[in-house]
Amino acid sequence: MNQGTHRQQSRRTRRGRPPVTSRSEIFAAARRLIDDEGWEKLTVRRLAQELDIGTTTLYHHIRDRNDLLVQLVNDATSRFPQPELPEDPRERIVVATISLREALGALPWAAEVLSVDGEGCIGRPDRQTLWFVDTIIGSAVDSGCTPDRAGELFRNLWLFTVGEVMVSAHGKAPRTELGSRDAPAVEAADPSLPDVDTFPQGVRALVHGTLDRTD
């Protein structure tokens, strides 16, 4: 129900500039801001400035800053193309999860939303997010496991993906000069954290380790 149209007076000329601030204009401006200045500059005030509107006007379109971030993530994931899936159900899960990471990884700032509002991406999912969920759960069931087990696998893949996105997002950030604090920096103590991308093998391990379990 659209509450009746209260547009009578705009017979042909919309007075002033048209609504000016549509959802898509806001998203576009936000993306521009993020690309040009980095996502930490995406603040309510700065975005309003970018749109050339009063800060307060933005609050007619978003409930608060977090809402803006959530909508932005949904917008971005919905833009993301679905990958071609292989035959083998297990490999299907791997491919879907990897492309989920790609979808989120393109938005390093997604991290803030992912954690502050796990709902954002999962509790109030858009069509595209739902596709990821369905594909993973569906393929797991196809490969012969119970729905419970499939749910468990999905949750764990989700945790793994969130971790990967978070860690790699801020790994790329301009490194705060390290070493030379008070402690002697403990000699790069990690052959442990290689720079290589261990994510795909991790996904595979998770998938096989879960689906092969017999208990």
Next chain:
Amino acid sequence: MNQGTHRQQSRRTRRGRPPVTSRSEIFAAARRLIDDEGWEKLTVRRLAQELDIGTTTLYHHIRDRNDLLVQLVNDATSRFPQPELPEDPRERIVVATISLREALGALPWAAEVLSVDGEGCIGRPDRQTLWFVDTIIGSAVDSGCTPDRAGELFRNLWLFTVGEVMVSAHGKAPRTELGSRDAPAVEAADPSLPDVDTFPQGVRALVHGTLDRTD
């Protein structure tokens, strides 16, 4: 080398209150603040207020807010007791990882640090963190895999743990009322994300899936 002691004049009376703001006093105040008011109240200004010192004074002890957070995480993990480890090397990894989660999970705010400065916990690790790393890597090698493979496993367990801490930290937070936005909330779309703790099984899957891999 202690740079020579420049304490000549405090023969027996330390003028005024003694240094007032030692590292441990700062940590204690920070913990009190977090426990009493929630970790989002842990701000440089608020902490100084809690300590009854000028905001600026704090900057003699910390480099900046992020540094405070990092030191706090290190302080907290170093306080955490080492678990008793089982015989079986694989199960040793599982137990160590689960208790790593516990150490970090006690600090929901660790999330911010974990992501903003993965270094914080890993690049500049304290003794206790190192113990986790060594135990996991060591046990992996004990169970017969190459150092490379052990490093891969460790990294993936780390990603998984970060994801778990992040997601569950903000799951417990006072839920922002959901439902009834503009979209019709898509009917709780998830048998997918059960409330149950899937973490231990995930760790096991990761461990077995990685160590059983033959390639």
Next chain:
DNA sequence: ACCTGAACACCGTTCAAGT
């Protein structure tokens, strides 16, 4: 209707002083 300036209650950080 639709938009907004001014204000409120905060931030982190710096710097030129004070004792």
Next chain:
DNA sequence: ACCTGAACACCGTTCAAGT
């Protein structure tokens, strides 16, 4: 030496107006 107030450049959010 050790500490600090005042200032700078920001935040998110609200509310009583303006057109």
